[in-house]
Amino acid sequence: MQLTIVLELLQPTKRKEAVMFSNVREVVKNRQAIASELKKGNTKLSSAHFKQSRLPSAVKNQNIREVKALYRLFKQSESKKENMTFKDNQPICFNNQNFALDGHMISFPLYDDKVRRFVFPVKQTERLTLLNDYMKQGAKLGKASLFYRQGKWYFAVTIQTKVNQSTNKQVMGIDIGLRQLAVASVFNEQNEEINRVFHNGKQVGFIRKKYRSVRRKLGKAKQPKLIKRLGDKEQRWMTNKNHQISRQLINLAVQEQVGVIVMEKLENIRQTARSLRRVDRSLHSWAFYELQSFIEYKAKLAGIKVVYIDPKHTSQRCSSCGVVKKQQRKRNIYHCSCGNHIHADLNASRNIAQIYNEQQSA
Ligand SMILES: [Zn+2]
Incomplete structure (x- = not known):
């Protein structure tokens, strides 16, 4: 079974938050650029195509995957719009190779003056306990996304669990x-x-x-x-x-x-x-x-x-x-x-x- 567990980050420092916001803005630009390439018919894209984008290449690669999936839906919808447009609150997505979870600390790369790994403490809620319990039981991490909503930062983690459906009567x-x-x-x-x-x-x-x-x-x-x-x-x-x-x-x-x-x-x-x-x-x-x-x-x-x-x-x-x-x-x-x-x-x-x-x- 696939589950998404949304964790809330403790309020980051002003400095860290500035980096996060700047990465979100870069994601918006990068996604828009990917959509333009797709419209031109360039489907064989990699992070190397977007050198000017100040993001970790793992994030660029994840953007390519996400935007490709969205672009397919956009084409199917036969929209009269020129191309897809992205709102300014895009999530920053990571695949399971690029973020790590250790107790109540998560870490992932962001682009500062260069790519650095940042560590964030997460609020210790029941959801975090559940997530850790599942990891102990052998659940596998899937992709994750960092996003900002109403003054708070969240980190949504997808996991594959091995829950056995009960046969109790x-x-x-x-x-x-x-x-x-x-x-x-x-x-x-x-x-x-x-x-x-x-x-x-x-x-x-x-x-x-x-x-x-x-x-x-x-x-x-x-x-x-x-x-x-x-x-x-x-x-x-x-x-x-x-x-x-x-x-x-x-x-x-x-x-x-x-x-x-x-x-x-x-x-x-x-x-x-x-x-x-x-x-x-x-x-x-x-x-x-x-x-x-x-x-x-x-x-x-x-x-x-x-x-x-x-x-x-x-x-x-x-x-x-x-x-x-x-x-x-x-x-x-x-x-x-x-x-x-x-x-x-x-x-x-x-x-x-x-x-x-x-x-x-x-
Ligand atoms: Zn009666």
Whole structure:
């Protein structure tokens, strides 16, 4: 399986950053020059054709590969444009021979007054840990690219992993919501629940309230910069929380030998959040989406398949007798005339797993 892991560089020094920007500008020019050569019909290109370009030859060669691929697409598109044009935020691409990864340090060549090798520390995030774990397991490095977005530098590394797709039969249904951020239930092949877990949203609600009241005060004091900074801080807090929850869910899935994780397609989550104020709704749908994508990404790394089902009926159906009725929910409890009284989000997570199982046996 091929995976791309995006690492964030720690803020480089002004001097290093100037070199990086100058190399990005050279890449733009070089790519444009390659495109012109291709238009002229010169397809046998090498770095030697672009002596004036102040870039490491490895980068020029990688540019040639990239631009050739793009040029093919450009020709196929039958565009009326004269030729391709490149935006000024082009990535600097390296093949696996030209960059090295050592713990949290990466190194690659850039053109300064001549070609030099630069070393950069990377932010020590869970992604870096994952990447290093994969390398230890024998994953192979593919190409990488350095790019700049909104004030930060990133290094995207592609790896070829040898993940074995799990053949386990257990199924985990995960319901994502507001009061309970995530409820998971694990079913075996006989359609019996063998484990469940709740991740409630109390702490998140508390943190949100705290930030909201501080923001309100800042708003009155007309402090937009501080408000923005606070928003970023809140988002980082939530992202970290989502990392924790997804990690714990995947650990449980591995422990219970889950082969498939089932979640709802996102539309339903927006409906669940309908009762909220608009500002909160967008925050929530962003956080829900992020949690889902973390679960998916970590599941895949563990060889667990991820499936999305239609959210229709998952909260209205009784997970015990299967009847579908509206308004079965009173506060957080799902009530059914069959005698099933359970936590509404647990009911939903059970339904998610069961609906998947039913679709498989149908
Ligand atoms: Zn029932």
